[in-house]
Amino acid sequence: MIEFACPECRTGMTAGAAHAGLPSFCPACQSPVQIPGSAPRRPAPFHTSPHPATSGGRQGSGAVALTYGILSLFVPLFAPAALSWSNRALREDPTDGAAKAGNALGIIGTVLLVMAASAFFIWALWALSAATSPAPPPPPRMPATQPY
Numbered sequence: 001m002i003e004f005a006c007p008e009c010r011t012g013m014t015a016g017a018a019h020a021g022l023p024s025f026c027p028a029c030q031s032p033v034q035i036p037g038s039a040p041r042r043p044a045p046f047h048t049s050p051h052p053a054t055s056g057g058r059q060g061s062g063a064v065a066l067t068y069g070i071l072s073l074f075v076p077l078f079a080p081a082a083l084s085w086s087n088r089a090l091r092e093d094p095t096d097g098a099a100k101a102g103n104a105l106g107i108i109g110t111v112l113l114v115m116a117a118s119a120f121f122i123w124a125l126w127a128l129s130a131a132t133s134p135a136p137p138p139p140p141r142m143p144a145t146q147p148y
């Protein structure tokens with residue numbers, strides 16, 4: 001159903017979608033009108049929601065970011081996903097609390113990830129040096145003459 005207004009008297013009219021673009025007459029003032037090709041009040045740029053119902057999608061991004069953020073505290077490998085999702089959600093809605101929380105958790109997760117990677121690196125270096133360094137001398141043997 002297409003909703004539009006008479007250009008002369010602003011009377012609201014509706015027409016079936018099948019009549020889009022066809023000429024008609026205003027029932028109130030009888031002036032000729034053209035049924036618009038698509039419903040008015042529906043500018044649908046790619047980056048904005050066509051109608052408010054899809055604002056749930058934004059909250060979805062924030063919720064996903066928060067979920068990844070919480071996960072990244074346990075599994076730091078999720079931190080990049082948390083940052084990515086929260087940045088995306090914050091671009092769409094900078095006031096999204098869940099996205100902010102997800103972003104903060106993502107940063108914490110990234111720090112944990114870096115720390116874990118550093119710890120592994122240091123451990124690997126230590127293990128490598130321990131493997132290549134000569135073994136410590138064995139403790140002196142007890143004298144064979146020790147009585148039983």
Ligand SMILES: [Zn+2]
Nearest residue numbers: 006009026029
């Ligand atoms: Zn009219």
